[in-house]
Amino acid sequence: MLKAVCFAAIAWMLAAPACAVELSGAIRSATGALPARIEVLADRADKLPVIAGKVEAGRYRIVLPDAGMFRLRLQASGWDAAPKMIFDPKTAGALDFLLYPAKVPEPGLAAELIEMGEQDRAIRSGPSGSIDAATAKRMREEDPKREKRLAEIIAAKGWPTISMVGHEAAGSAWVIAQHASPAFLKRCLPLMKAAWRKGEIAPRQLALSIDRDLMNDEKPQIYGSQLRGDIGGKMALYPIEDREHVDERRAAMGMEPLAQYLKHFEE
Numbered sequence: 001m002l003k004a005v006c007f008a009a010i011a012w013m014l015a016a017p018a019c020a021v022e023l024s025g026a027i028r029s030a031t032g033a034l035p036a037r038i039e040v041l042a043d044r045a046d047k048l049p050v051i052a053g054k055v056e057a058g059r060y061r062i063v064l065p066d067a068g069m070f071r072l073r074l075q076a077s078g079w080d081a082a083p084k085m086i087f088d089p090k091t092a093g094a095l096d097f098l099l100y101p102a103k104v105p106e107p108g109l110a111a112e113l114i115e116m117g118e119q120d121r122a123i124r125s126g127p128s129g130s131i132d133a134a135t136a137k138r139m140r141e142e143d144p145k146r147e148k149r150l151a152e153i154i155a156a157k158g159w160p161t162i163s164m165v166g167h168e169a170a171g172s173a174w175v176i177a178q179h180a181s182p183a184f185l186k187r188c189l190p191l192m193k194a195a196w197r198k199g200e201i202a203p204r205q206l207a208l209s210i211d212r213d214l215m216n217d218e219k220p221q222i223y224g225s226q227l228r229g230d231i232g233g234k235m236a237l238y239p240i241e242d243r244e245h246v247d248e249r250r251a252a253m254g255m256e257p258l259a260q261y262l263k264h265f266e267e
Contacts, residue, residue, distance in 0.1 A: 023053075023086070024061040025095035027074065028199055030163035034058060034099065035076045042086070045069035060097070064089045078102055082167035082202060087256030091247070094254030098199035100163040109153065110169035113160060116146050117172025120179055139179070147180035159191035161200035174205045182216035189213055203253040211238075223250055224258045227265060235265045 027034060040053040040060040045068060053062025064070055066089055073083040080102040086092050104110055123138050124131075131139075150173060153160060160173040177188040192209055195201040211221035215228075220241035227235040240246050247257045255261065 019066045020063050021066045021089040021092075022061055022063045023072070023089060023092055023095055024059060025097065027055065027058050027060060027097045027099055030098060030100035035079055037076060038099070039075040041073055041075060043071040043073070066090050074099060080166065082162060084254060085256075087260060091251045091257070092254075093251040094203040096199060098162055100166075102166075104164060104166045106157065106165050109157065109160065110165035113153075113165055113169040113172040116149065117169075117175050120146060120172070120175050143179055144181070146176045147184050150176045150180070151184065154188075154191065159188070159195050161195050161198075163200060167202075170201065171205065174201065174209070178205075178209055178212060182213070185209060185216070186213055204255050207250070207253040207255060223253060223255065224261070225255075237262065
């Protein structure tokens with residue numbers, strides 16, 4: 001939920017009143033009970049002072065300038081929550097939080113998944129879209145090993161959710177599935193969707209997996225997250241269904257506008 005408001009900026013920041021946006025959302029607990037004290041804070045991309053909001057009765061609200069990039073996070077002693085990137089406060093979406101005990105039930109599994117995710121990212125750490133022959137060979141050799149291990153974890157524990165292993169390890173599980181074989185990703189999608197309905201996976205991650213699965217099936221994507229190399233070797237956007245409304249769908253999943261996203265792939 002968001003509401004446009006106006007506020008008088010601090011004199012050293014702005015000389016005249018400026019428009020702002022109030023963001024609000026629910027805070028859910030993985031245990032069913034919330035801690036007594038929760039803070040909501042927004043870090044600014046421009047390194048200006050942190051903005052604090054208010055939390056009351058399981059909901060938060062915070063007022064942000066209507067332009068700029070922010071990292072929205074919750075703070076509670078002994079608890080954790082995945083932060084949310086706000087790319088455009090005016091169109092921000094997917095703003096509810098899942099708060100979970102920082103001491104997760106599966107710490108050993110969490111550590112393993114984080115290490116697997118770091119291995120996956122290390123292979124793909126080059127410039128956006130650039131995969132040379134040596135990198136492609138490593139991916140063919142190592143991705144199936146991580147896929148096999150994740151399949152074993154899912155068979156034993158179910159999908160690694162945020163409250164089970166923490167948001168960093170849950171993100172690693174998603175990365176491994178995203179880079180796995182098309183058949184394995186398709187198997188994981190129903191598990192991801194079930195986790196998403198409970199707030200146990202980042203909406204953005206689910207959106208990317210839905211798009212990847214559609215592209216694998218040679219169908220138009222929904223959220224505009226997938227690019228392919230064109231004849232000239234440059235990355236080109238894969239076709240999007242109903243492109244006119246793609247930014248609305250992206251905002252609903254906590255994603256930046258498409259034009260802003262595509263800038264990451266420009267040389």
